[in-house]
Amino acid sequence: MKEIDYFVHESAYIDKGAVIGKGTKIWHFSHVMAGAQIGENCTLGQNVFVASNVRIGNNVKIQNNVSVYEGVILEDYVFCGPSMVFTNVKTPRSAYPRNTSENYIKTLVKKGASIGANATVVCGVTIGEWAFVAAGAVVTRDVPPYALVKGVPARITGWVCECGLPLKFKEDTATCTACGKQYAKQGEKTVYRTS
Structure with missing residues (x-):
């Protein structure tokens, strides 16, 4: 029998077949379904649900009351604020169930991105590296x-450093006043780190 090298609170449920990385902590009343993959050193707060076939990278923090539905991929260092919402079906109907894997639309949250409390992410979008979604925002593209x-x-209301x-x-360049990282702007929707 394999030794468990992660922490699971006694009230949490981990279904057989879920893969959980070393150093990860799963807190009260959370549920991780079979087929989910969670990386190393992640933290899942109270009442977090992770569906089958979800992929979560390393060092991800998911705060209380978040459901990560099938079709969602979270890369390394993603932050999901309290009670933020993912969706995975564009046209939900109770009378016409679309609850099979082929109906779920992929949502990708790239490395280092943060999603604020009570934000909603409509399925089918990609949130870019180190992007910052404000609390209560509704992401539709x-x-x-x-x-x-x-x-x-x-x-888009501005741009953020990797440190947040x-x-x-000034013109097309910026230097973070806290960490000194430098950035360049190309057009209205492209910013990249130069150092």
């Missing part, structure tokens, strides 16, 4: 890397 998006529907602080561009 792709979010570029390093973008700060707010509102309903979510719109807002960037202030």
